[in-house]
Amino acid sequence: MFKLISIIVFVHHVRSQNPSPCPEIFSYEPRGQEEDRWYGVVSLQTAEDLDGVWLKITLDRPAELLGNWFGEAHSSDNQEFTIRNPRYKLEAGPPVSVRFFVKYNAASTIPSLKVIKLNGKTICTSSRDDIVSTTPQLHISQIRPVTSRPNRPNNRPASSEEGAYLNTKPSSSSGNRGSAQGNHGGSSQERPSSHGGSSQERPDSYDNHQTNNYNSQSTTSSYNTNNNNNNYSNNRRPGSQSNSISNNHREHESSTNSGRNSNGLSAGEETTHSDFFPGDFAVHRPSQARPPSKPSTLSKRNVGCGTVAMKASPLISYGQNTTQGQWPWHVALYHIQGAQLLYTCGGTLISENHVLTAAHCVAKPQTNRPIDTKDLSVYLGKYHLKKFGDGTQDRDVTDIFIHPQYNYSVYFNDIAVLKLKTPADLNNYVRPCCLWEDGTDIEYVLNKLGTVVGWGFDEKRQISDTLMQAQMPVVSTVNCIYSNREFFSQFTFEKTYCAGFRNGTTVCNGDSGGGMVFPKAGTSGHNTVWQIRGIVSVGVALQGQGVCDPRHYIVFTDVAKHLDWIKQVMRE
Numbered sequence: 001m002f003k004l005i006s007i008i009v010f011v012h013h014v015r016s017q018n019p020s021p022c023p024e025i026f027s028y029e030p031r032g033q034e035e036d037r038w039y040g041v042v043s044l045q046t047a048e049d050l051d052g053v054w055l056k057i058t059l060d061r062p063a064e065l066l067g068n069w070f071g072e073a074h075s076s077d078n079q080e081f082t083i084r085n086p087r088y089k090l091e092a093g094p095p096v097s098v099r100f101f102v103k104y105n106a107a108s109t110i111p112s113l114k115v116i117k118l119n120g121k122t123i124c125t126s127s128r129d130d131i132v133s134t135t136p137q138l139h140i141s142q143i144r145p146v147t148s149r150p151n152r153p154n155n156r157p158a159s160s161e162e163g164a165y166l167n168t169k170p171s172s173s174s175g176n177r178g179s180a181q182g183n184h185g186g187s188s189q190e191r192p193s194s195h196g197g198s199s200q201e202r203p204d205s206y207d208n209h210q211t212n213n214y215n216s217q218s219t220t221s222s223y224n225t226n227n228n229n230n231n232y233s234n235n236r237r238p239g240s241q242s243n244s245i246s247n248n249h250r251e252h253e254s255s256t257n258s259g260r261n262s263n264g265l266s267a268g269e270e271t272t273h274s275d276f277f278p279g280d281f282a283v284h285r286p287s288q289a290r291p292p293s294k295p296s297t298l299s300k301r302n303v304g305c306g307t308v309a310m311k312a313s314p315l316i317s318y319g320q321n322t323t324q325g326q327w328p329w330h331v332a333l334y335h336i337q338g339a340q341l342l343y344t345c346g347g348t349l350i351s352e353n354h355v356l357t358a359a360h361c362v363a364k365p366q367t368n369r370p371i372d373t374k375d376l377s378v379y380l381g382k383y384h385l386k387k388f389g390d391g392t393q394d395r396d397v398t399d400i401f402i403h404p405q406y407n408y409s410v411y412f413n414d415i416a417v418l419k420l421k422t423p424a425d426l427n428n429y430v431r432p433c434c435l436w437e438d439g440t441d442i443e444y445v446l447n448k449l450g451t452v453v454g455w456g457f458d459e460k461r462q463i464s465d466t467l468m469q470a471q472m473p474v475v476s477t478v479n480c481i482y483s484n485r486e487f488f489s490q491f492t493f494e495k496t497y498c499a500g501f502r503n504g505t506t507v508c509n510g511d512s513g514g515g516m517v518f519p520k521a522g523t524s525g526h527n528t529v530w531q532i533r534g535i536v537s538v539g540v541a542l543q544g545q546g547v548c549d550p551r552h553y554i555v556f557t558d559v560a561k562h563l564d565w566i567k568q569v570m571r572e
Contacts, residue, residue: 022124346514454511
């Protein structure tokens with residue numbers, strides 16, 4: 001049970017700013033020379049060890065930037081910020097201080113602290129009625145905290161033209177944190193993690209951390225998460241960068257991408273075996289000869305999204321065979337190697353021109369850079385994994401849009417959109433799924449059954465040749481994390497959700513990138529309209545066996561939390 005006890009008291013008043021709503025927990029530091037930012041310290045103490053820290057800081061109005069030396073910071077509105085450090089262990093004992101700063105427009109009203117939540121529990125608020133006892137969301141780590149209050153550094157972070165804020169060079173190794181935030185012995189601080197808009201660089205908090213508690217042949221790959229290859233914070237085509245990327249960064253992108261195609265690859269680059277996600281069947285399936293392409297008939301039908309022409313098979317608890325055309329939006333992604341095809345992932349047709357899939361399916365390993373489009377082929381209407389039937393359509397891809405905030409080390413924002421070179425021919429076997437149109441809050445689907453299809457392993461760990469289907473309920477993030485804290489604390493955040501029965505019903509290897517769909521509210525029976533809510537992202541592997549563990553939940557990317565980005569890409 002989560003218990004929060006006494007907190008250090010540091011009270012300072014900042015000119016032209018509201019006082020701290022909880023001086024026993026949070027204090028503003030005295031104002032320095034900088035007129036466009038303030039610094040604050042939140043002091044944490046717990047009666048029980050907390051494995052991993054998730055600190056949510058809410059301001060009373062938007063700011064330009066929040067930076068810190070503790071963990072990864074991100075925000076969707078620049079008013080509510082989340083600082084995550086899943087590797088940090090907050091131990092019972094003396095209090096630990098976390099220091100951060102808020103940058104704002106000096107000509108505007110200064111934003112003030114409104115709410116602080118620690119691992120899901122409100123510990124500071126301007127309204128005392130808001131403090132409730134909630135089950136904490138724990139995050140696993142192996143770093144022991146330094147429990148003394150850090151000395152205030154002599155040098156504040158100095159701003160640069162890019163909006164990055166740097167301290168003096170740390171004396172400790174690159175894997176350590178500054179001061180009480182995990183620095184074992186050194187007092188100088190590293191560059192703080194900051195968030196100032198929609199662009200997000202890879203967080204420092206995952207340097208030199210290997211997500212190796214899942215098998216390399218599972219739904220994901222156990223990549224080393226060093227920062228050598230992560231040079232791109234925005235993964236759209238050159239020229240379509242997010243507005244929040246600084247001018248210097250744009251110049252870097254421009255110089256880096258000169259002579260590259262729409263996927264950020266130079267014309268002379270060749271794809272090797274290590275340049276693409278090998279797929280969930282990497283050690284289980286042979287390559288297939290690529291069949292000759294079929295010309296598009298360009299038939300135009302009045303087909304609504306999410307509708308099915310074929311009679312559905314009944315769903316049972318374990319995966320069950322489907323009928324051809326029952327899930328007409330499910331697609332297969334293949335990597336082209338000469339005359340051979342290697343099946344890698346599933347996907348979902350969301351328009352006659354676009355396919356939705358997981359970013360890790362179309363990104364180069366250990367990077368957020370897309371693979372070359374010439375090495376990717378999309379097959380629509382496919383039912384047999386090892387056969388190419390009459391209802392199958394193959395399409396080349398002209399563009400790969402990886403989410404600009406995709407973090408390959410922890411699979412945050414694991415979502416991508418593919419633009420087809422030729423529109424799909426819509427018929428009884430090929431139809432798009434609707435994008436999510438109901439409520440975007442996770443409570444809307446909590447404990448409800450969603451349907452996932454794919455060519456994964458069945459309960460006997462055999463590869464299915466025909467498309468399989470299974471229903472599974474969405475569970476709360478808290479229950480998901482508690483089921484396997486060491487794993488799920490690393491891969492869950494505000495834009496993911498977990499689902500599964502933990503009884504053998506799950507999406508196993510081979511379903512990666514596929515969608516979870518739900519009936520649209522008010523539709524049922526033969527008139528059901530299906531809409532996509534999730535994308536299969538990460539699952540726990542049976543170590544050494546190359547298959548997923550059906551006793552655990554699966555992490556899905558929440559499509560509803562990415563609708564604005566998806567629709568923007570589809571308009572381009």
